[in-house]
Amino acid sequence: MNKKKKTGAGLGQLVIPLVALAILIVFNLFRDLGFFAITMRVNNSGNIVLTGNLISIIDSASELAIIAMGMTLVTAACGGQDISVGAVGAISGAVFVKVLQGMGSITVGSVILGLLLCCLATILFKLFNGTLVAVFRIQPMIATLILYSCGRSIAYWINGDATPQLNSPIISSIGMTIPGIPVPTPIFAVLLVGLLLFLVFKFTSLSLYTQSVGINAGAARLNGINPTLIKLLSFVLLGVCVSVASVIGVCRLGQLNHKTLLVDIEMDAILAVAIGGNNLGGGRFKLSGSILGAYIIQMLTTTLYAMNVAPVNVKAYKAIVIIIIVVAGSPVVKSKLTELWNRFRSSRHTRELSNRGVS
Amino acid sequence: MQNDIVLTMRGICKYFPGVRALNNVDFTLRKGTIHALMGENGAGKSTLIKVLTGxxxxxxxxxxxxxxxxxxxIRSPQEAQTYGISTVYQEITLCPNLTVAENMFIGRTAGKGVDWKAMEKKAGELLDNLGIPARPRQQLGSCSLAVQQMVAIARAVDTDCKVLILDEPTSSLDDKEVEMLFGLMRELKSRGVGIIFVTHFLEQVYAVSDQITVLRNGELVGQFDVKDLPQVKLVEKMIGKDLEDLSGIKNTARAVPDGEAFYAAEDLSSSESRPFDFHIARGEVNGFTGLLGSGRSESVRAIFGADPVTGGTVTVDGKHVKITKPLDAMKHGIGYLPEDRKRDGIIADLSVRENIILALQVIKGMNHPISRAKTEAFADEYIKALNIKTASPETPIKSLSGGNQQKVILARWLLTHPQYLILDEPTRGIDVGTKTEIQKLVLKLAEEGMSITFxxxxxEEMLRTCSRLIVMRDRKIVGELTGEELTQEHVMKTIAGGEQ
Amino acid sequence: MSDNKQRVRRLQREPLTDAQMLMIISIGIFAAMYLAAMFTLKGGFLKPQMIFDLLNDNAALIIIACSLTVVMIGGGINISVGGVIGLTVMSCALFLNGTTIESSFTSIALTFLLALGIGLAFGLVEGFLVSYLEIQPFIVTLAGMFLARGLTTILSVNPVKVTHEAFLALVKTKLKISWLGYTAQNGNLIPAKIEIGAIIAVLVVILMALMLRYSKLGRHIYAVGGNQQSALMLGINVKSTIFWSYVISGLLAGLAGFVFLMHKPAGNASVAMRGEMDAIASSIIGGTLLTGGVGNVIGTFFGAMILATIQKIIALSPLNASWWQEMANGAMLGFFIILQSVVLSARSKGRIKLRNKQRKPAAEESPTQVK
Known part of the structure; x- marks a missing residue:
């Protein structure tokens, strides 16, 4: 009984995103069963790959899901959001490409080096954000507004106005599929990042520290936690997420466009965090919620595409669905619904009692 | 109905899911009296006030x-105001970013506009009238807490106020400020306002009140004139049992334990405190006393490293150590229960279990998480040991009563098995029963060899528990009292110093 | 206390509030920057027309910056204003091109109402969701932005140029002030030109400043932004205050759309892209705190003018590149954000010390006052 209650309470926050996902799935089931079809196909480079809307949803949500995880941590620790992830992602992509070009040839080694260096660069930029937030106590959104407005210019400055191309089987293996493996590589990247964070949470008490800092930084400090460090750490982890996402983004297209790489992803990532039932004011969080949120957003987009909505118009429909989801998750509506449910239950309960009384 | 009765509440009942918060409570308030509303936490005082204010x-x-x-x-606080019922709450419920005058008039003037000149003039008159040391155009945030509290009262009485409710108004004021506030209360009383005074401080009740109504477990115990109800009787009525409990923890007048000091500091200073010397032996219970702002809390914060330490040498267990941040102190076996429970103690949204294991986890380090099963066992153990009333270990701590929250924080530190525990106002704002429990626990822990600063x-509480009192005034230690000197009179004299 | 003492107390000057302090800093920086530009770049900066050009070109920005200031003082945020401008511009352009109403006055009046109506609709819905349903303002207005941008492209993916003649005539209508003009090289006197939009923008600033200072709603917005719980206890209807702050914000965004159209009579999917971020930056540079309760639109006005001046300086300097503009904006924003944080923390430290000092005399004074 006790155990049951616990899982139930843990699920509470995920109810709305799960329902939203279920509705999307049911809607698509009725609309077109073929939406869920998964087939094997030979792609341009001669590899056998899985294709279908589901694969495409899970594949294209990868960058979003990865960044949403990092965003959840920053949100939880700092009680605010980082709106510069897209712009810093562009910088990271630029560094990645710069390193590969500087090395001359694209080999596994140079790609790994590129990844490490762009990871380092991203972490430095995130530490700048983090310092403003943790040391100067500036609201995260304002602190990250700086890089939001000039990050892409820095990316431009790193790589010139060109859109450098990267042609290599290694690049396409990262961005699309590895020959012989029919599942798109970005999906593995999500699993890898997810696993990494899971292990971090499993083998450290970072989660407890982060939540304590997010809820009451002063009290956390008096219990020996260093809030500045935890906030910086959340930005560092977000930096790692952003650089991984940016490398996937670059490799997916095989080119770098500092204007479009990960564009507007900050908005979607914050949405994913909110749809996942996390409090944007910080404190308690669930990574699974944010990941679920990311896939909901992508599923919605893909569904709209499948319904022949033009890509530029998708935003309008997305907005309406988002509003419905957040209204359903709003504290006011929730409490009203709970009240209704309780009344319904108690009336049923009394009816049962009276029935029993009769029999 | 008698003429001088301003407010009558009859047969008030209030139910919450599963709880009867108020059961058939009567309450009568006369014009021009100060009426104390007393009861333990959960007795129904705040529920009664909330019913009265809508x-x-x-x-x-x-x-x-x-x-x-x-x-x-009455359906809302605004509606209560139209009937002449105003409330001043424990936490300052004014806006620090507005001016004093605005805080006095916002939300209750007619029309769509703001006439600054008239408002500031009226505010100035009212402030002068009541003798409140604030300027109308001053930003409220720049006033001291006491003045802010008085501004809130000025606001409340400026309306056609028949009933003024003061909910724990003195809990963050020092004695002089309390005296100022009492002056204001007496002034209002002489103007015929009926004042309902909710407080935990028994002496204050006797200092200003005319009548006392006692509630217990949501029921009315009775309404009394102050002179008919001596303090001991009042406590008896509140906790509903004889006072054996309290007398059981009488000052045992133990001598200060001999032996080497567990903790000793020389010239210790922090950003908030002046240099001072301090030491405590194993099994000793000592205390810092002095008025609010005398530096007593700042001193213990310096010991724990809660404020940036600026100098001094510290010895723990005979070894020289550096304590510059809380974690250092914790690693040397020192625990600290902070003065402001809400702000510095609890992590509101975390569960009772997580709040209990927090300090131990931090001492172990982030890379050595305690297993879930172990944390559950710890939580269960301490919930039972300290008799913490919570629905489950997974309940968020914020939904517990103040006394139980305090016990959770206490459990948090006991779990780390500290050798030296600093308790800053552990009994503040909690019910008499829990207060007694905590004092007993302090003595028991000391007997087991723990050093405690209380x-x-x-x-009275300190006299009951401490064998040595360090008296502070103006951020300096002005006296150390032991043995025979530990009497209320003597302590008061030392606190007051030469001003007498 | 004696009458004399009282008078002294009243006449005593209050120290600057945080908001005033931050505003003065931004006005000072604007003046310094402008003077520096006058000395180094000379040219246009020596003519009064430059000021008017800054106003003409940035009228819409000034209006949405005011709109942001109002919600930010109330403790909220509105990132849909740029989108609302885009939608308003597009709908008004399409309406003007498609209208068959003979009277040019009526059609322009209807366009104006359409612009306000769109803004109002967004303000009403966002306000309702934020205040009455207690949904986080960032998410609500993010959805608003998506909706506005999406609707804009649904209306037309291609740019729409206004062809309505009466409106184009209105666009060209400018207030000319000859004594502020200058003599061109060919000897002609070129008067200073002020667009209608610039006048509207300045009026909006004045109106909002008055609203925030002298209306109850304005003071309630400050109170709610300062401390929501307290505001509630002070008898302020918090929900309706927040609601109206969003309605005003939306309405101003619609108005900004109309002003934008009067400056550049063409609809386009990317109109006022990231306008909200410039507006937020203007508010912050002008001394508004995102945490709420502190700020004013006069500061915001100078914040917007600082951004506009940077833009102009870069356009006139050899560094003419859009990315320099972005870098300069970012640097300026960073500078102000850190400055604010430093100034505020220094002041709050000073204040605590001051309070400790004040405490003793105040306490000593008290017994005489009470008795």
């Missing part, structure tokens, strides 16, 4: 107010 709707009963025919129904604004 925050909660009542389920049964009737409220009558002087000047209005028949029973009235701070309380109720000197």
């Amino acid at each position: 925050v909660y709707p009542m389920d049964e009963g009737e409220i009558r107010i002087d000047g209005v025919e028949g029973a009235i129904s 701070i309380s604004s109720e000197i």
